[in-house]
Amino acid sequence: MEVVAPKLRDAMLSTVNYAEVLAKLAELNVPADAVRGILDDLEVRIVDFGTAHATLAASLREITRPLGLSLGDRACLALGIFEQAVVLTADRIWAESDVSIVVKVIR
Numbered sequence: 001m002e003v004v005a006p007k008l009r010d011a012m013l014s015t016v017n018y019a020e021v022l023a024k025l026a027e028l029n030v031p032a033d034a035v036r037g038i039l040d041d042l043e044v045r046i047v048d049f050g051t052a053h054a055t056l057a058a059s060l061r062e063i064t065r066p067l068g069l070s071l072g073d074r075a076c077l078a079l080g081i082f083e084q085a086v087v088l089t090a091d092r093i094w095a096e097s098d099v100s101i102v103v104k105v106i107r
Contacts, residue, residue, distance in 0.1 A: 004088060004106055008042045012083060014049045016075035053078045060099065067093045077101070 013021070018039075022032050039046065057074040064074060073091070077099055080087035086102045087094070094103045 007088060008044060011042070011044045012047050012079060012085065013039070013044055014047050014053065014075045014079045016049045017072055017079075018046050020072050047079055047083075049075060049079075053082060056081060060097075063098050067097055069094070069097065077103075 022035055025035055026032070053075065057071065057078040060069075060074045060077055064077075069077075073094065076089070077087060077094075077097065079085075080101045080103075081099065084101065086104055088104050088106050089095075090105070090107050092105050095105050097103060
């Protein structure tokens with residue numbers, strides 16, 4: 001958490017990954033409005049996942065297939081590529097992906 005906490009301010013999350021967060025937390029009975037409030041307080045920007053993002057995420061399929069990355073994983077990477085941002089992940093396998101941005105493993 002000490003790696004992630006300072007980076008939460010001004011962080012970004014695609015609407016695809018936001019949907020994943022909402023679904024996971026709904027399983028834990030956390031209401032969507034509470035999640036949105038937390039993200040607002042942290043100033044996390046929710047970025048619409050549009051056609052260009054979808055096209056890029058699809059193009060990542062071939063190079064990430066051997067790593068088993070999901071659509072949500074590729075959506076995150078696509079947003080990072082579009083924004084030229086460092087992508088933080090707890091999934092070590094992402095660091096092995098041959099993408100054009102920095103992928104930082106947080107644990």
